[in-house]
Amino acid sequence: MSTILGMPVPVLLGQLTLGLVNGSFYALLSLGLAVIFGLMGVVNFAHGAFYTLGAFAALLGLQYLGINYWFALLFAPLAVGLIGVIVERLLLRHLYGLDPLYGLLLTFGLALIVQGALHQVFGASGQSYPVPPSLAGALNLHFMFLPLYRAWVILASVVVCFSTWFVIERTRLGATLRAATENAPLLQAFGVNVPLLVAATYGGGVALAALAGVLASPVVLVNSHMGTELVIVVFAVVVIGGMGSILGAIVSGLLLGLVEGFTKVIYPEASNIVVFVIMALVLILRPAGLFGRE
Amino acid sequence: MGRSAGILYLLLALAALCLPWLGIYPVFLMKLLCFAMFACAYNLLLGYGRMLSFGHAAFFGFAAYVTSWLVTAHGAGPAAAILSGAAVAALLGAVFGGLAIRRHGIYFAMITLALGQLVYFVCLEAPFTGGENGLQGVPRGTLLGLLPLRSDLVMYYLVLAVFVAVFLFIRRVVHSPFGHVLRAIRENETRAISLGYDINRYKLLAFVLSAALSGLAGSLNALVLGFATLSDVQQSASGEVILMTLLGGTGTFFGPVVGAAIVITLQEYLSDLVGGWVTAIIGVIFVACVLSFRRGIVGELEALRVRRAVSRAAGARAAGTDRLTTR
Numbered sequence: 001m002s003t004i005l006g007m008p009v010p011v012l013l014g015q016l017t018l019g020l021v022n023g024s025f026y027a028l029l030s031l032g033l034a035v036i037f038g039l040m041g042v043v044n045f046a047h048g049a050f051y052t053l054g055a056f057a058a059l060l061g062l063q064y065l066g067i068n069y070w071f072a073l074l075f076a077p078l079a080v081g082l083i084g085v086i087v088e089r090l091l092l093r094h095l096y097g098l099d100p101l102y103g104l105l106l107t108f109g110l111a112l113i114v115q116g117a118l119h120q121v122f123g124a125s126g127q128s129y130p131v132p133p134s135l136a137g138a139l140n141l142h143f144m145f146l147p148l149y150r151a152w153v154i155l156a157s158v159v160v161c162f163s164t165w166f167v168i169e170r171t172r173l174g175a176t177l178r179a180a181t182e183n184a185p186l187l188q189a190f191g192v193n194v195p196l197l198v199a200a201t202y203g204g205g206v207a208l209a210a211l212a213g214v215l216a217s218p219v220v221l222v223n224s225h226m227g228t229e230l231v232i233v234v235f236a237v238v239v240i241g242g243m244g245s246i247l248g249a250i251v252s253g254l255l256l257g258l259v260e261g262f263t264k265v266i267y268p269e270a271s272n273i274v275v276f277v278i279m280a281l282v283l284i285l286r287p288a289g290l291f292g293r294e
Numbered sequence: 295m296g297r298s299a300g301i302l303y304l305l306l307a308l309a310a311l312c313l314p315w316l317g318i319y320p321v322f323l324m325k326l327l328c329f330a331m332f333a334c335a336y337n338l339l340l341g342y343g344r345m346l347s348f349g350h351a352a353f354f355g356f357a358a359y360v361t362s363w364l365v366t367a368h369g370a371g372p373a374a375a376i377l378s379g380a381a382v383a384a385l386l387g388a389v390f391g392g393l394a395i396r397r398h399g400i401y402f403a404m405i406t407l408a409l410g411q412l413v414y415f416v417c418l419e420a421p422f423t424g425g426e427n428g429l430q431g432v433p434r435g436t437l438l439g440l441l442p443l444r445s446d447l448v449m450y451y452l453v454l455a456v457f458v459a460v461f462l463f464i465r466r467v468v469h470s471p472f473g474h475v476l477r478a479i480r481e482n483e484t485r486a487i488s489l490g491y492d493i494n495r496y497k498l499l500a501f502v503l504s505a506a507l508s509g510l511a512g513s514l515n516a517l518v519l520g521f522a523t524l525s526d527v528q529q530s531a532s533g534e535v536i537l538m539t540l541l542g543g544t545g546t547f548f549g550p551v552v553g554a555a556i557v558i559t560l561q562e563y564l565s566d567l568v569g570g571w572v573t574a575i576i577g578v579i580f581v582a583c584v585l586s587f588r589r590g591i592v593g594e595l596e597a598l599r600v601r602r603a604v605s606r607a608a609g610a611r612a613a614g615t616d617r618l619t620t621r
Contacts, residue, residue, distance in 0.1 A: 037400075043400045043403070043404070091581065091585065094585055095584070095585075098588075099399075100399060100400050101346045101399065101400065101403065102584050102588065104346070104400055104403055105346075105536065105540065105580065105584050106580070106581055106584040106585070108533060108536075108580060109576075109577045109578070109579075109580025109581040109583075109584065110577065110581060111577070112530075112533065112573055112574065112576055112577030112580060113574045113577035113578060113581070114577075115573060115574075115577075116570070116571065116572070116573030116574030116575075116576070116577055117571075117574045119570060119573065120569070120570040120571055120573075120574065228529070229411070232407055232408060232411045232529065233408075233411075235404040235407055235408060236404070236408040238404065239397070239401060239404050239405055239408065269419055272415045272418075272419075273412050273415045273416070275408075276408045276409065276411060276412040277412070279405070279408055280393055280409070283393050283396050283397070283405065284393070284396075287396040287397060
């Protein structure tokens with residue numbers, strides 16, 4: 001059997017696909033963060049909490065309502081997106097025009113509420129969500145076995161990411177959204193309902209996080225703090241990619257997942273910190289981020 | 295210092311001297327003072343430099359590890375161990391600050407958050423930190439061979455003395471020319487640059503000072519409690535110090551102390567009442583604070599006082615003009 005870096009090729013490729021799976025989550029989350037920040041100037045610290053809520057929505061939907069995985073993919077983002085809209089209308093709305101740091105602090109508080117409440121109700125230990133039967137098993141690619149579910153996660157998030165990119169950059173709705181980013185009062189003067197647009201955008205960004213949560217639920221343990229550490233990594237990804245560009249968010253998300261997977265192979269102790277180290281390097285060499293403009 | 299503020303501080307200092315004799319558990323008071331010191335150090339950065347760091351637990355917690363490690367593994371004395379903790383925190387602050395001040399505002403916050411998490415993972419995996427257990431059973435020792443710190447009362451007065459020194463030092467820094475420039479940068483960075491100030495040097499120095507004092511607080515806290523654990527370097531600890539500062543009043547001298555007192559008391563006594571809901575309740579306080587009293591408790595009180603004084607002055611002026619016109 002051939003080896004690379006003293007590692008059998010299938011093992012290496014297995015770690016790399018796992019890295020890409022994580023990268024898919026980074027991409028989905030940083031995409032939502034970038035969209036929300038672009039329009040509202042709010043860094044959504046609660047993004048990890050909404051990701052967790054998405055996973056819990058899928059889990060509880062299965063346990064209590066018998067909603068299967070495929071419906072959960074639709075139902076959880078819708079439900080969590082609705083919560084997002086309510087949060088925006090009730091709370092975030094009051095902070096527009098203030099220092100963006102207040103948005104960060106408010107959503108940090110929200111994240112604590114969600115995480116604390118879930119922890120208290122469902123306990124610290126995680127619960128597993130079954131892999132849907134149609135995606136169980138693995139593909140034999142001859143040079144490696146590719147678990148079907150991992151392939152599905154990567155495929156699904158890439159498709160969702162690029163559809164979102166397409167909607168924002170190439171459709172009329174996206175053009176309106178970008179116009180609101182540039183000059184909201186002017187757009188409102190043209191008769192566009194900007195507050196509705198903002199609420200919908202926040203809901204949409206949060207729904208993406210919830211979708212990532214549903215996709216993640218069969219590969220990680222569903223627990224109250226699954227989003228807490230993830231959101232910190234995603235913030236680092238955003239610093240690396242630069243928040244100005246949607247494509248940048250997607251590409252750097254996937255790329256960093258891959259790098260993390262690779263680090264797990266060659267130097268496992270550093271796999272938790274490699275993204276942060278890369279962030280520090282990028283800050284030294286290119287402070288605006290890889291795809292950013294300042 | 296205004297005369298009334300001076301009297302108030304004097305009374306507070308007297309109260310602090312008497313507190314352990316009134317039956318309040320000294321360890322609780324010491325923990326409170328350490329966190330108040332931490333919040334004051336944090337406030338130097340957030341309140342006067344408007345830099346929102348989300349990674350300050352790294353300085354507090356890592357210094358706690360350094361102090362505990364020096365005492366347990368090398369038998370260092372308390373003074374050397376505490377000062378080394380603060381020095382390492384200052385060094386760490388120089389590195390983190392140097393990286394973070396390359397970006398502004400929210401990016402600054404995200405960078406410090408990520409670097410803080412880096413330190414957390416280092417503490418989790420490094421050989422000298424004891425992993426999940428942390429470092430336990432750290433003896434307090436004897437300060438400079440004179441003061442036996444094993445006695446809670448002696449330790450309390452040491453912590454109080456350090457706290458007062460740090461508090462006065464921060465006041466001095468804020469009122470110094472350096473502090474004025476720092477506030478000028480906070481208000482208008484471009485203008486400060488055009489006035490010829492090398493703003494990055496000022497911001498970095500503020501960051502290093504804040505990190506060093508946070509480290510001092512962390513080191514003291516580790517000696518008080520006798521252990522250093524991962525919860526001191528966790529992101530939630532960074533969140534707590536932000537809450538203390540915000541709740542008490544950013545950019546006020548005494549606000550962080552009030553905030554720390556409230557949060558520590560809540561954690562200590564609320565957890566008996568509500569159990570695990572403490573995190574969620576802290577989140578609710580955060581949200582309420584950001585939405586309804588952004589100036590914090592002390593900040594709102596000061597604003598109220600200023601408003602009163604202004605309206606009184608306006609009233610007096612109005613009365614004066616009335617007399618003039620009727621004459």
